[in-house]
Amino acid sequence: MPREQINILDLRLDELKDALGAINEPQWRASQLHQWLFSHRAASFDEITTLSLPLRSKLAESFCIKPPLTEKHDESREGGTPGATEKLLLQLPDGERIETVLIPGPNRMTACVSAQAGCPLGCTFCATGQMGFRRNLSPGEITGQVWALSDMLQKRNPEASITNIVFMGMGEPLLNTESVIEAVLNLSTRKYRFSTSQRKITISTVGITPEIDRLADTGLKTRLAVSLHSAIQEKREALMPQAARQYPLDRLRESLSRYASRTGEPVTLAYMLLKGINDSEDDAKRLLRYASGFFCKINLIDYNSIVNIKFEPVFDSTRERFRDILQAAGLQVTIRKSYGTPINAACGQLAADSMRKSDNL
Ligand code: SF4
Incomplete structure (x- = not known):
């Protein structure tokens, strides 16, 4: 044999x-x-x-030598970005599918990569979470996503290049820390053809505290974003049952504060505004209290409607009122519009659809 x-x-x-x-x-x-x-x-x-x-x-x-292969390419010009948001569905050698997204912005071109095929954490608002867990990705499979996006970009414009990388695609990066660290090293090695500064790489986690501590101890300069979505423990548990129960808010805050001190970079608290769920004045004040006293900034995110998941985005006026409460207290707040809704840019939607078709579900 x-x-x-x-x-x-x-x-x-x-x-x-x-x-x-x-x-x-x-x-x-x-x-x-x-x-x-x-x-x-x-x-x-x-x-x-x-x-x-x-x-x-x-x-x-x-x-x-088998890098991921592009199976499908979608793009959207309606997502509020300066150019088209593009999503690739990639097939891995064992038949698993993952997604990777290219998001243009003013003076930047961001690759959004996946760290796992599927995800075991089952957050209630997330398409990937509904797929369940398939497997962890290898360092090469993570690096290969940036290659695929970079090739697509340079085919059109040889001068263009990816400037930033975010681990915000499918899966929880800090449940696959070894591969993520190795991929970060692959993508930030100075003499390599594709190389970006570690400060332009953001690892986005639901808050796996022991792994945040571990990452802080590696000496890597990557930025950290945490999906907070509520500063009230019970609400967070309702939205992200597994992660929030296992890694409570108080303990999470200690790890985030430590990470920010170690890297000298603010941690981003990502807060997806969900209508009637976490968008009240009280929610904003609780977030304000949570974020005060350590080096962080807040990113308010619009919800990307997902088929079969019953959450709704907030009105503009609600978002502005929420932002004003935080800003009035001196916090740094940015607003991220929902990118690429027409191409299912919320993580996992394209792959979930493809896996359903190939599994005949
Ligand atoms: S939000 Fe992230 S951690 Fe939660 S289920 Fe989706 S991919 Fe997993």
């Missing part, structure tokens, strides 16, 4: 070192190979001309 090949893009650098050791190759070759794979983006071992022919064939016996 032919031996199953490992997709070499799935390996972290330390695993690549071990893999080379296992075939009696010096470990320093791992960095050389990594550069070919993640900077030059070699599509086959034959392209890696600095390796000897025997080594190339040895690698080809045990490994394959």
